[in-house]
Amino acid sequence: MLIVQVIVNWLLLGSLYAAVALGFSLVWGIMNIVNLAHGAFILVGAYAAYWAFTQLHIDPFLGLPLTMLLLFCLGWIVQYVAINRVIRAPFLMTFLLTFGLDLLIADVVQLLFTSDRRSINTAYSGFGLTLGTLHIPFDRLLAALIAVLLTAALSLFLQRTRTGNAILATGMDRDAARLMGIRIDRIYALTFGLGAALAGAAGAMLVELYPFDPSQGGVFTLRAFVIVVLGGLGTPWGALAGGLVFGLAETVVPLLPGIGPGYDDAIAFALMVLVLIIRPRGILGKAFYA
Amino acid sequence: MQPPEPRSRPGTASTHMDSASRQLTAALNSDQKHETALLEVEHLESGYDETRVLWDISLEVHRGELVALVGANGAGKSTLLATLSGLLPAWIGHVRFAGYDITHRRAEEIVRLGLSHVPQGRRLFSALTVEENLLLGAYTRRAGSQQAIKQELEEVYTLLPKLRERRRQLAGSLSGGEQQMCAIGRGLMSHPELLLIDELSLGLAPQVVDDLLSALDAIHREKGLSLLLVEQDVQIALERADRAYVIENGHIVLEGTGSALLQNERVRTAYLGA
């Protein structure tokens, strides 16, 4: 039965990680920007959900659309005001800019909410499905389902809608997209807004599951990076595949004799190095996106 | 919308005079019921960053004309088309299209006015299907014109039947000829008045080139579509063109009817190996 529990834990964690990386993957794939402020957007999502829960008694899951809308607007504005200026600049410029944004946002969050750890306890926290010794917490199950749903929704949006196709086209060939009459500045703002909204969704779900403090943004940027490298750019499903591989490592490695828990960040780094050596393009990765 | 200021370059002093005299000529022309050209390019210069590629380019395309632009590799043909379609900013000079001054308009706006550019190397969205590529060609059509877009798609499929067979395939998986068909079809989906095609025949088998040219010929004749064709195969281009320009090192060095240029000594030695 232990093995089934491990598998269940892995699937729940892996799917959740898809949500962590989804927006990061979209922005990287379409805009060719490694957004170091991604973790900060997750942070804002987490604290927005925390604030809405403690002040307005809005359940983080029910409030998800609101959190996403808030982060969408934040991402849109950040893109228009800041990112637009460096979109064609060398990689280092976008690194510096998004790194600065990350610091700025994390500082503002800390100013507003102090550096105390925060967590949410809903009425259903701790409840779940129990089958014999197997236990599936409701909140984790819901978060995993929503993460998969978001992946599917993003994929459908990109593949099936006119605007989604315009986003993909802009990612594949910016000048050809302009020749089609696509306003790429708007496409970039939309893409960055969507990336932030997805980060916000991840944050709102994470704060429901784990205690949170303002120093954690960077950790999630790193994880998103590793997940995308593992899964490859090119499709939202890459984020899910990468999330599952990453979740597997984080689930299994602590069970190995002589290791134990507490090495999550080390695992992330080690995985990244491994993948970069073995498969520089990731697992599902296609070349076109980047 | 206010067009952006042109980048200041040396030698712009004469442009004000020009625009005054141009208005005069335009007025005279309309009095005499002369059709003004669909595309008018005057003293155009442009390039990349600090490198000037085009020098004092002037040319015209009239409604219903097939105009060829020929010249050696690196002469500046692609740069010229990119400047016309707004991908590159014009440094000096004027571009007018269908009565609009498009010199400083963005590519996204110019295609809406009816000038469509099929770039060198096709530049298809390779991970999208043929049909998705074609529909992106109709991106300028507003929502609510579903019917018109469907009809346009039907017309493109009728004109280039291979595309209908391949509609569900990824554009990246097509052969070179099929990709060129898809690129031209995509360019037609915006329902242009003028189609710029860069290197139609490059890398394609003669049979495929013939098919493409006769398809273009059909819309050229039936729909009155105007064409500006860039070709490295000078023979093919001059045989079909109403008029043609020869570009060397960023300068227009010759112009004339296609048949006249085919007889021209300079053209024959430099481009036809005669």
Ligand SMILES: Nc1ncnc2c1ncn2[C@@H]1O[C@H](COP(=O)(O)OP(=O)(O)O)[C@@H](O)[C@H]1O
């Ligand atoms: N992206 C670019 N950046 C800088 N120079 C370029 C670029 N593209 C083309 N050039 C230069 O501009 C000149 C004209 O090129 P191009 O317009 O492509 O010629 P053609 O299409 O006639 O072969 C060449 O000297 C080429 O090296």
Ligand SMILES: [Mg+2]
């Ligand atoms: Mg060229």
